[in-house]
Amino acid sequence: MTKKRGDTSVKKIRIFFHSIEEAFKSVFRNASLSIASISCIAITLILVAVSVILSYNVNSFTSDIEKDVTIVAFLDKEVTQEQIDEIKTKIANLDNIATIEFESKQQLIDEMKEENADLENILNQYTEETNPLQDTYLVKVENIETIGKTAEEIENIEGVSIVKYGEGMVEDLVNVFDVVKNITYIVVIGLVLVTAFLISNTIKITIQTRKRQIEIMRLVGASNSFIKIPFFFEGLLLGALGSIIPIVACCYGYMYLYERFNGQLFTPIIKLVNPDLIIFNIIIFVITIGVVVGALGSYRAVRRYLKI
Amino acid sequence: MNLIELKNVYKQYSNGVTALCDVSLEIAKGEFVFVIGKTASGKSSLIKLLYRQEKPSKGGVFVGGINVAKLKNRKVYKLRRKLGIVFQDYKLLPNLTVYENVAFALEIYGLRSDEVRRKVMKALEKVGLKEKFKSYPDQLSGGEQQRVSIARAIVNEPKILICDEPTGNLDPKTSLEIMEIINKINEEGTTVIMATHDKEIVNKYRKRVITIEKGILVNDKEKGGYFSEKD
Ligand SMILES: Nc1ncnc2c1ncn2[C@@H]1O[C@H](COP(=O)(O)OP(=O)(O)OP(=O)(O)O)[C@@H](O)[C@H]1O
Ligand SMILES: [Mg+2]
Numbered sequence: 210m211t212k213k214r215g216d217t218s219v220k221k222i223r224i225f226f227h228s229i230e231e232a233f234k235s236v237f238r239n240a241s242l243s244i245a246s247i248s249c250i251a252i253t254l255i256l257v258a259v260s261v262i263l264s265y266n267v268n269s270f271t272s273d274i275e276k277d278v279t280i281v282a283f284l285d286k287e288v289t290q291e292q293i294d295e296i297k298t299k300i301a302n303l304d305n306i307a308t309i310e311f312e313s314k315q316q317l318i319d320e321m322k323e324e325n326a327d328l329e330n331i332l333n334q335y336t337e338e339t340n341p342l343q344d345t346y347l348v349k350v351e352n353i354e355t356i357g358k359t360a361e362e363i364e365n366i367e368g369v370s371i372v373k374y375g376e377g378m379v380e381d382l383v384n385v386f387d388v389v390k391n392i393t394y395i396v397v398i399g400l401v402l403v404t405a406f407l408i409s410n411t412i413k414i415t416i417q418t419r420k421r422q423i424e425i426m427r428l429v430g431a432s433n434s435f436i437k438i439p440f441f442f443e444g445l446l447l448g449a450l451g452s453i454i455p456i457v458a459c460c461y462g463y464m465y466l467y468e469r470f471n472g473q474l475f476t477p478i479i480k481l482v483n484p485d486l487i488i489f490n491i492i493i494f495v496i497t498i499g500v501v502v503g504a505l506g507s508y509r510a511v512r513r514y515l516k517i
Numbered sequence: 518m519n520l521i522e523l524k525n526v527y528k529q530y531s532n533g534v535t536a537l538c539d540v541s542l543e544i545a546k547g548e549f550v551f552v553i554g555k556t557a558s559g560k561s562s563l564i565k566l567l568y569r570q571e572k573p574s575k576g577g578v579f580v581g582g583i584n585v586a587k588l589k590n591r592k593v594y595k596l597r598r599k600l601g602i603v604f605q606d607y608k609l610l611p612n613l614t615v616y617e618n619v620a621f622a623l624e625i626y627g628l629r630s631d632e633v634r635r636k637v638m639k640a641l642e643k644v645g646l647k648e649k650f651k652s653y654p655d656q657l658s659g660g661e662q663q664r665v666s667i668a669r670a671i672v673n674e675p676k677i678l679i680c681d682e683p684t685g686n687l688d689p690k691t692s693l694e695i696m697e698i699i700n701k702i703n704e705e706g707t708t709v710i711m712a713t714h715d716k717e718i719v720n721k722y723r724k725r726v727i728t729i730e731k732g733i734l735v736n737d738k739e740k741g742g743y744f745s746e747k748d
Contacts, residue, residue, distance in 0.1 A: 219627070220627030222627075223627035224627040424608070427593070427594075428568070428597060429621065429669065430597035430598035430600075430625060430673075431594060432591070432594040433591045435594075517590070
């Protein structure tokens, strides 16, 4: 009994490998057609890989600037220590607050002195009472997209005179990146669908050229899945083969660019993401998309054109 | 129960042609049955019901314990695995060798390769084509191609061998050779049902003969001959 069951699973494994072998044979037998589909997949996947690399970089860049963006809340000149504490509590109670840091006008002066030796003499003239600067709270937000609203709320607190943050500029930048990202997603999804359609066409043609073989397989007792699975694998194989060139090209290309530009783009502000951190993800992502595209295409072809 | 049973079978094609009309018959294990009749009488239609190429419009078709009329499309392979089928046009794959054409029928079973080799060579030996196992179909005569297709049909040792005019494209001498092979397969225990036009063969072998005329079973005779009732 056990032996028999073991026997059938060995047979299933042989049948499985037979299907894979058939898929390989078919890819090589229809070489020109296969090359055409593989090229289409490769082009799509190169674009996919490029947009993945781009989106990693955009994400890292936006989170970099998000970290730097600070709301500076200048307090009224006459505030008492009590009020200063009260304002802090009020700010802390607002939504979207990440950190709050107090900087007194004296600290500010000291900082300025340190930064610029020439200013030091001038600034030394001021006493605690004549200091023209104001105490400030430096506030960082959790979500940069609603920073405007948060700034407004802080400004409405009594004892806060002016609020400053790179108004407009920050949001605009974030919005532009969002638009770019969405367009990339749409383009990639479109390409994936077009490529799946092309693969489906390739599989359709292999199905048609093997009408006779399929007919005979039916006659000698092949089950539907035995007939269909090799075609399905053929799509997967085309997808996997199509992902080799994009992976090699994009990974090496990006590593080269990264070295070439010393890890930054034009200015030190725009830091490139270290390839070591993302290459594994890119490989997985590209292969997955390739295989999914292949599977979608062959599934469609088998459903539509292999009427058995 | 008989190996093959038809109960009041009707077959009407979608274009309205009635190919079979109230056909009932039983075939026991080990029998050899000729199905004869003029062209368009419904012989192939009857054969096609047996391997579920067509479904009966009405009536029951039972083959090897399977109710063919109720068999779902995706279960057809279970029936086909009990059968060997031979056609007039051989249905070989031109890009495969003789050996590969026969082994093709075993691929679905996931056998060990030495088992496949043993079975294929045994089948080729039975049809007397062992030496040509490396040839391609277009390097063979019609008779030899038909031997390959018979080898493919019997390689998995089916209970039933179904033949639709296996000698239809062959000259009389070759036809007799092919018939000799089929007869030998029957003598080894396989049930054979064979549609044919070949008067000479039917009269020579004196098997059970079922005659169909315009879709109606008009004669069913043990040790019958070609149109024997009229001769
Ligand atoms: N798929 C089909 N669709 C419509 N009509 C069909 C189909 N197959 C056969 N027929 C019709 O059914 C009738 C019987 O055909 P069948 O092929 O069974 O005859 P046959 O006895 O095998 O003839 P032959 O000796 O020429 O092979 C014929 O009139 C034929 O035109
Ligand atoms: Mg016929």
